[in-house]
Amino acid sequence: MDSATTAPPPSQELDLDNLKLLKVLGKGAMGTVFLVQDTTNTPFALKVVDKTCVHAKLDAERRARWEIQVLSTLSHPFLPSLMGTLESPQFLAWALPYCPGGDLNFLRYRQTDRSFSPAVIRFYVAEILCALDHLHSMGIAYRDLKPENVLVQNTGHVTLTDFDLSRKLNPKPKPNPNPVIVPSIPLPNSNVPQPRRKHRRNLSRWISFFPPDGTNNNNKNGLKKAKSAQVSPVSRRKPSFSSGERSNSFVGTEEYVSPEVVRGDGHEFAVDWWALGILIYEMLYGKTPFKGRNRKETFRNVIMKPPEFVGKRTALTNLIERLLEKDPTKRLGYTRGAAEIKEHEFFRGVQWELLTEVVRPPFIPSGDDGAGEMTERFSDRNCGVNIRDYFQNLKSSPSGRFEKNVSLREF
């Protein structure tokens, strides 16, 4: 798949005067994502972070700059490319290709039994695996894999979104094909006090933050998007036809957090393989494996409980089991990365180099698929509303929603 990657196209400086906001695609902890059109009528997604809003406390600006930095280096069919950026004293915004198919969570809820067949899972997971492989090869751990962050492009292929939690790690050295045999060193006795692990400092970043304003966090599907990382106050709400909620916490969605992160042991690229195991489980069974009644119970389950598999054991359940190995060093993918996972029996027959050539992915968005369910759509009369008006109006609106009859001003 890496053969399909090239240097990222240069991103341009966007001109706010030429942008029309068409609708809100989603709202996350960090920003609002709009569907926008430029003078050529090309639609694209614009993620806007209001540097002055209460979420500044979430370190939104620093995270946004990091996200832009990561995006500017990406060039891969299953990862977004940065189309442009803009900055004003109030806003930081960047443009990405529009994905009209919604996210995998939305798609799953449109299935009759709210789960995918193994064949559909194979397709999506193969593409996600290639995207993660590429990120890891760049030394980037994604750390926020969940169905809401897997978007469906107009071609039906996937793209990962939301890189503010990603982190640069030291690339793993390739395993030595001719290892030097050294005499074995006795394992440390667990009764002997060990030096404090260096990685524990990572925990300082994982402090929960509960925004005081109960911010509207709906995405375009009317689902509440799971808050990521240290921001995570609001539960990830499933579509309105379900009462189920998924709570989130200090490092991504609670149910996707790996045992090593819960334990404070620090983390490596293997956290992404754990999250991949959770995601596959959820796609197959329609629920995550370790969800408890509260965060404490969820974390206890993450550390202690083996995943339960209903029905016949298959190559797919074996793959999940190998990814949900509690000890990261024994987890599939730990030693040789994605290559190890690609060799698993579940993927037998997958032609990795030809994935982008698949012309009939399981779901191809038709026209404005899902767009009718956007939380906020600006009527034709309001097309052309500018970003400043949008946020100004939002602050003063008692409903916390955009009021359609806002008077338009130049930005």
Ligand SMILES: Nc1ncnc2c1ncn2[C@@H]1O[C@H](COP(=O)(O)OP(=O)(O)OP(=O)(O)O)[C@@H](O)[C@H]1O
């Ligand atoms: N390129 C895109 N095309 C279509 N919709 C998009 C696009 N990018 C983002 N979205 C929508 O906007 C939502 C929020 O985007 P994103 O995850 O980037 O925001 P965030 O503020 O970083 O979220 P989080 O709370 O996880 O940190 C997504 O879940 C998705 O529904």
